[in-house]
Each structure stands twice: as C-alpha cells, then as structure tokens.
Amino acid sequence: xxxxxxxxxxxxxxxxxxxxxxxxxxxxxxxxxxxxxxxxxxxxxxxxxxxxxxxxxxxxxxxxxxxxxxxxxxxxxxxxxxxxxxxxxxxxxxxxxxxxxxxxxxxxxxxxxxxxxxxxxxxxxxxxxxxxxxxx
Numbered sequence: 001x002x003x004x005x006x007x008x009x010x011x012x013x014x015x016x017x018x019x020x021x022x023x024x025x026x027x028x029x030x031x032x033x034x035x036x037x038x039x040x041x042x043x044x045x046x047x048x049x050x051x052x053x054x055x056x057x058x059x060x061x062x063x064x065x066x067x068x069x070x071x072x073x074x075x076x077x078x079x080x081x082x083x084x085x086x087x088x089x090x091x092x093x094x095x096x097x098x099x100x101x102x103x104x105x106x107x108x109x110x111x112x113x114x115x116x117x118x119x120x121x122x123x124x125x126x127x128x129x130x131x132x133x134x135x136x
Contacts, residue, residue: 057125094110
C-alpha cells in the first residue's frame with residue numbers, strides 16, 4: 001500500500017513576527033533586566049505573558065496600520081575609500097578601516113510586522129494582590 005503524499009503548504013513554514021507592546025503595564029510593574037518569562041498561547045485570541053514568575057499579563061492582538069518594520073542596531077567601523085590618482089595613494093580603489101574613529105551605529109531592517117500584541121495586567125497577577133493589601 002502506498003502512502004499518499006500531500007503537497008507541503010509553504011505558508012505554514014513562514015516566520016511571523018509580532019511586536020509585544022507593554023505600554024499598558026508601564027509604571028505598574030517593575031520588570032527586572034534579564035527577567036525570565038513565559039509566553040504561551042500565541043495561537044489563541046488572548047496569549048499570556050508571565051514575567052519572573054510574578055506578573056501575569058493578558059494580551060490582545062491588534063493589526064498594524066501601514067508598514068511596521070523592526071530594526072537592529074549594528075556597530076560599523078568607519079571606512080574610507082581611496083579614490084583618484086595620487087602619488088601618496090598606494091591603495092587606489094580600496095577601502096581602509098579607520099581604527100582611530102569609533103564605530104558608527106547603523107540600522108539594519110530585521111522584519112516587517114503585521115500584528116501588535118498589546119498586554120495588560122491580569123486580575124490574578126501578584127501586583128494586583130499587593131495593591132489590594134496596601135489599600136487595606
């Protein structure tokens with residue numbers, strides 16, 4: 001008996017990037033640098049983000065309006081290109097790295113985003129119980 005092969009849908013293999021928007025919790029919680037987090041339920045309407053085993057956030061997807069592009073910053077050395085004839089120009093047409101200059105910052109596009117995942121504090125997050133204790 002032969003197995004039937006089904007064509008592979010390439011759309012499923014494409015990476016999809018989502019921007020995590022934490023503006024809704026800014027100032028409410030203090031997220032330590034390098035805090036552990038768990039992001040689950042990305043394929044649901046309301047994904048959960050748990051930060052440092054303390055704070056539970058609930059997300060909601062929002063479509064981007066227009067083009068949203070994410071960039072990464074890269075250090076790039078200062079490069080001089082030797083052009084034109086000169087007696088002192090021993091490296092005509094070559095590029096020389098100027099080590100006396102600090103590297104410059106350049107932005108490189110990483111991906112295009114179509115969705116934003118906006119988070120708000122879950123009612124059962126630790127911060128809510130601390131706020132209730134402070135009020136009593």
